[in-house]
Amino acid sequence: MQPTNRSSRILLPVRLWFIHFSLLVALGLAYVPTGRFPGVPDWVALVLAFWCIREPRRIGMGAGFVFGVLVDIGQGAAMGQHALAYVVLAYLANGLARRLMWFPALQQALHVLPMLLVSQILMVIVRLIAGAEFPGWWYFLSSFTSVMLWLPLTYLLLLPQYQPVERDDNRPI
Amino acid sequence: MSPAGHQAPPIFNRGPAPLVRLLILVSLCLAMLVADLRFRYLEVLRQGLSVATYPLQMAASTPADFVRNASIYFGTLVQVQLENADLRRKQLGAGDRLLRFEQLEQENAQLRGLLEMSQRVGVRSVAADILYDAPDPFALKVILDRGTQQGVETGLAVVDANGVLGQVTRVYPIQSEVTLLTDRNQAVPIQVLRNGLRGVLFGAGRGRLEVRFVLATADIQPGDKLVTSGLDGVFLPGLPVAEVESVDRESDAFAVIVCKPLAGVERSSQVLVLGRETLPPPPPEPEPGQPVAKSRPRR
Numbered sequence: 001m002q003p004t005n006r007s008s009r010i011l012l013p014v015r016l017w018f019i020h021f022s023l024l025v026a027l028g029l030a031y032v033p034t035g036r037f038p039g040v041p042d043w044v045a046l047v048l049a050f051w052c053i054r055e056p057r058r059i060g061m062g063a064g065f066v067f068g069v070l071v072d073i074g075q076g077a078a079m080g081q082h083a084l085a086y087v088v089l090a091y092l093a094n095g096l097a098r099r100l101m102w103f104p105a106l107q108q109a110l111h112v113l114p115m116l117l118v119s120q121i122l123m124v125i126v127r128l129i130a131g132a133e134f135p136g137w138w139y140f141l142s143s144f145t146s147v148m149l150w151l152p153l154t155y156l157l158l159l160p161q162y163q164p165v166e167r168d169d170n171r172p173i
Numbered sequence: 174m175s176p177a178g179h180q181a182p183p184i185f186n187r188g189p190a191p192l193v194r195l196l197i198l199v200s201l202c203l204a205m206l207v208a209d210l211r212f213r214y215l216e217v218l219r220q221g222l223s224v225a226t227y228p229l230q231m232a233a234s235t236p237a238d239f240v241r242n243a244s245i246y247f248g249t250l251v252q253v254q255l256e257n258a259d260l261r262r263k264q265l266g267a268g269d270r271l272l273r274f275e276q277l278e279q280e281n282a283q284l285r286g287l288l289e290m291s292q293r294v295g296v297r298s299v300a301a302d303i304l305y306d307a308p309d310p311f312a313l314k315v316i317l318d319r320g321t322q323q324g325v326e327t328g329l330a331v332v333d334a335n336g337v338l339g340q341v342t343r344v345y346p347i348q349s350e351v352t353l354l355t356d357r358n359q360a361v362p363i364q365v366l367r368n369g370l371r372g373v374l375f376g377a378g379r380g381r382l383e384v385r386f387v388l389a390t391a392d393i394q395p396g397d398k399l400v401t402s403g404l405d406g407v408f409l410p411g412l413p414v415a416e417v418e419s420v421d422r423e424s425d426a427f428a429v430i431v432c433k434p435l436a437g438v439e440r441s442s443q444v445l446v447l448g449r450e451t452l453p454p455p456p457p458e459p460e461p462g463q464p465v466a467k468s469r470p471r472r
Contacts, residue, residue: 031226031233032234033304060191061198062194065202070222073222073223074226074229074308075308076343077308077311078206079209080204084202087202088195127311130206133313133357133378139310
């Protein structure tokens with residue numbers, strides 16, 4: 001596996017426990033009470049989208065569902081609200097995974113933004129149907145702040161897979 | 174089964190197609206949403222899983238606690254002195270009223286005794302701090318630092334120094350979630366203090382309240398104070414709730430009555446959770462001459 005498919009750098013295989021650990025850390029960050037501060041990134045959605053794109057064979061809609069329910073419980077939201085959003089997000093990310101791996105991280109971020117927005121719009125629709133109040137357009141700021149973190153997040157989450165560069169003139173890669 | 178008559182080897186097995194899995198999970202989510210929002214079936218599941226994620230939640234709320242404590246610690250001396258002077262002043266005023274209140278309470282008990290009415294039961298209350306706004310941006314809710322361990326139950330009324338603030342809608346072991354008066358799903362039965370007219374007050378979002386289903390001809394005017402009527406058996410009767418801001422009688426058969434809450438609904442930080450009246454008042458005896466009406470069960 002390479003950082004992107006165009007890169008010539010070979011990464012170590014990812015460890016499954018690290019994927020779950022990073023998702024749990026994101027869940028912990030989602031539990032941090034930030035009140036009504038607008039534009040707090042949706043950490044779980046971001047990390048989930050990342051692994052759905054990197055490892056579509058291992059992380060998918062099942063993980064999205066489980067972590068969505070856990071976010072719902074922690075935030076006191078309607079049960080199934082985040083689960084629905086994350087399942088759809090995971091489906092989109094899994095579906096676009098093969099294509100996205102050909103792009104550098106910045107352009108990946110541009111692809112991830114509409115996915116996050118779709119998941120947020122789904123949540124708004126579900127809650128509005130249930131009779132809640134529209135939270136205001138600031139609500140969607142969260143997707144934009146999340147996407148801005150795509151580049152540092154890619155670096156951080158791939159860090160355990162990097163290996164030291166050994167120059168060997170007899171080896172092609 | 175392939176045309177050749179044997180199954181694909183397991184290395185190519187990937188389970189159901191993504192679209193099928195998506196449809197299954199989405200319908201599961203929708204079923205959960207309906208079960209939770211419409212029928213409230215999933216509270217048990219929520220409580221169970223919230224116990225499981227409790228350590229993570231505690232760890233996550235540590236930075237918020239730290240920020241809160243730090244802001245208290247660095248509050249300036251002048252601020253504290255001003256607050257202290259203000260509290261002293263209030264204490265004096267309240268002390269005076271409290272003296273009279275005790276006397277009135279005794280008098281009330283005596284009068285009730287004379288009239289052979291049931292005694293009003295004293296209620297136990299729990300003082301609590303508002304920790305933070307609930308993270309769900311779709312509802313106006315706050316989190317209190319008291320939970321089942323301190324005797325908070327769902328349905329209890331929450332008040333601050335000026336009036337009713339909201340109602341406890343969900344309890345956790347050491348925290349509880351309060352739906353504010355102004356939330357769209359919150360309703361309080363009220364009475365106009367001036368003339369005893371009854372109605373129901375609904376939240377209308379962002380600091381506004383509305384009395385609905387009151388006839389356009391009803392005697393209610395801007396400046397009227399609204400208090401709880403206690404008809405629901407949840408809120409104690411006579412707690413101040415809101416003040417009428419404007420009355421529009423033109424639009425419909427019902428007047429559009431906009432009110433503003435008396436309590437600092439989206440500002441307060443210290444609140445009181447009022448316990449329930451433990452003994453509901455017995456139903457009035459039917460008069461001897463009249464036929465016995467079937468008593469309807471009250472909610």
